[in-house]
Amino acid sequence: MSVGIQKWECVVKIGEIAIALRTDNQRFLEALSQRYAGFHSSSQPDVVLDFDLTDNGPVSDDDVRVRRDGKDWLFERGDFQARWDPLTGRGLVRQNPNPYALDSVLRILHSLVLTARGGFLLHAASAICDGQAYLFSGVSGAGKTTIARLAPDSVTLLTDEISYVRPNPAGYLAHGTPFAGELAKAGENAVAPVSALFFLEKGPDNRVDDLPSAEAVRRLMRNILFFAEDRELVEKLLATACNFVEKVPVRRLTFYPDSRVWDEIRNFESVPIHA
Amino acid sequence: MPETYITRSSAIAARMLAGEMMVMNSMDSTFFTLNEVATAIWQAADGRTPLREIVRSQVCEQFDIDADQAQTDAEQFVSELSQHGILLVSDQPIPTTRAPEAR
Numbered sequence: 001m002s003v004g005i006q007k008w009e010c011v012v013k014i015g016e017i018a019i020a021l022r023t024d025n026q027r028f029l030e031a032l033s034q035r036y037a038g039f040h041s042s043s044q045p046d047v048v049l050d051f052d053l054t055d056n057g058p059v060s061d062d063d064v065r066v067r068r069d070g071k072d073w074l075f076e077r078g079d080f081q082a083r084w085d086p087l088t089g090r091g092l093v094r095q096n097p098n099p100y101a102l103d104s105v106l107r108i109l110h111s112l113v114l115t116a117r118g119g120f121l122l123h124a125a126s127a128i129c130d131g132q133a134y135l136f137s138g139v140s141g142a143g144k145t146t147i148a149r150l151a152p153d154s155v156t157l158l159t160d161e162i163s164y165v166r167p168n169p170a171g172y173l174a175h176g177t178p179f180a181g182e183l184a185k186a187g188e189n190a191v192a193p194v195s196a197l198f199f200l201e202k203g204p205d206n207r208v209d210d211l212p213s214a215e216a217v218r219r220l221m222r223n224i225l226f227f228a229e230d231r232e233l234v235e236k237l238l239a240t241a242c243n244f245v246e247k248v249p250v251r252r253l254t255f256y257p258d259s260r261v262w263d264e265i266r267n268f269e270s271v272p273i274h275a
Numbered sequence: 276m277p278e279t280y281i282t283r284s285s286a287i288a289a290r291m292l293a294g295e296m297m298v299m300n301s302m303d304s305t306f307f308t309l310n311e312v313a314t315a316i317w318q319a320a321d322g323r324t325p326l327r328e329i330v331r332s333q334v335c336e337q338f339d340i341d342a343d344q345a346q347t348d349a350e351q352f353v354s355e356l357s358q359h360g361i362l363l364v365s366d367q368p369i370p371t372t373r374a375p376e377a378r
Contacts, residue, residue, distance in 0.1 A: 213293040214308040221299065221306050234301035235288035242292045 007050075012106070013041035015164045015175040015191075017113050019106065020045035025053050028097050035099050036178045038189050045089070047109065049082075052094045059100045066108055066227035073228070075108045077101070084109060086116075103179060107162065111225050115233050118240050119166035121225040124197070126163040126174045126187075128156040132195035133174035134265055135163050136253070137223045142200040145182040146257050155262070159187035162225065165194065167240075171247045196268055197244075198253035206264040209252045216250035217241050277366040281329075281353055282322035287361050289317075298361055305359045312338055312345075313352050320362060322369035326353060 008029040009022045018041050023029050028051065033040070060078025067074055075082040080101040084091030091109075095101040111121050124137035125144040129151075136147045148160035158164075158174055161181030165172050172194040176187035199211070199219050211219070220241045226233075244250075251268075255261040283289075289298045296309040296317060309317055315333040316326075326349060334345045356362040363369060 214295045214297060217292060217297055218306055218308060221304075226304070229302055231286055231288065231301040234299055234304075238288045238290045238297065238299050242290050242297070245292065 010036075011041045011043060011045050012036040012039050012178075013043055014039055014106070014110060014177055015114070015119075015166055017047065017110060018043040018045045019047040019049060019109065021049055021051065021102075023051040023053065025051070025097070028053060031097070031099060032102060035102075036186075038186055039178050047084070047089045047091065047113075049084070049091045049093050049105070049109075052092060054094060054096045056096055056098070059098055064104065064108065064227050066112075067229060073112060075105060075227070077104060080105055082108075084112075086112070107179065107225060108227050110164070111227060112233070114164070114166060115226065115228075115237050115240070117166060118236070118243070119164070119172075120237065120240060120244075121177075122163045122165055122220075123161070123223040123225065124163040125160045125181075126158040126176075127151055128158065128174075128190060128192040129154070129262070129266055131192060133158065133192040134195055134268075135165070135174060135197040136200050137163075137197060137219070138200035143202050143255065143257065144200065146202075147200065147255070147261065148183055150257065150259050150261060152259065152262055156188050156190050156192075157183075157185075158190060160185070165244075167243075168193075172244060194248050196249045196251060198251050198265075201252060201254045202257060203254035204256060206253075206255050206261050208264065208268060209254070211250055211252055213245055216245045220245065220250065278325035278327060279350070279353070280322055280324070280365050280368050281316075281320040281326055281357075282363050282369045282371050283317065283320050284361055284363055298356075300359055300361055302360065305361070307356070307359075307361065312340070312348070316349055316352060317362075322363075322371040326350070 007022050010033050011018050011020045062078040065076045073084045080095035082093040082105050124135045125148045126135045145160045158176040160183040162179035164175040164177045174194050175191045176189045178186040286302050296314040298307045319329040319333045330345050330349045335342050357364045
């Protein structure tokens, strides 16, 4: 006689990748359903992750390690271990129930899938203004959350922390993500063509400056979320970064933190050929 | 004086953009942008040609740079990239299985 174990599932779709999250712990499922509300999907999942929950524990400060083990990828940090087979899409995650561990697993998984598809996750706020997506990247404290807070009501906030960028035939698209920063608020589940990437700096007034191509690539690479020690993927990522810089205007946006910065953004004229 | 031989590490990714070579180490994500002269040395780093010969044929002749100065600069460049695992250096020719090409 077999004893069945009840499994609950919800499918979370960020960008074009639907991930089924399966657990036998109903409370955990409820918690992650709330966390990723707005990103639930009825799509056939591309990836299925089964969860094996351990006891409660703190969020780990350890570095993430992402490496290949045969055909599988292994992700490890103090508070989670995950094994994922990219061919079947199936994976097993052993973690404590803290949601930050799950956020990290999802970010790693998305970064791997996106990199292979010519996209990336970027440390950046992003928002849709007049049908165009703008990305705002920079070091911690540069103003990602500030820009998001200053956005007028007509602007759709995609995220204040982690932007999802993928290629399409005309250039690149930015999707909303549930990965929140200081705003502690998930982005909208929306998508728009990327009109520009701004690297933020706070200053006494608002101005937009060109960045040389190599500097644009250097800054972009520094802010892309990427964990794997894998030459093939790094090559792919570098090619993607160069392609992005060739197709999308990348600028330095110095801004004084008040709402007028959004006039500067709204008035930005896209110049598709980079300096 | 012993010769120096250089080759590109197999752990790096490289890409040309707008005339500049971008090089990244996949193991620690260090990122470098090479100028024209450095790119010429980088591209000639085949593990078989001595650095002195690379400097003579790829740097002095193409960029009209003083030989002694070019050699000093090249040695500094090679030392820096080798410390980051991007170039491999030896006093013997280095057998290579695959030197990554920039596209």
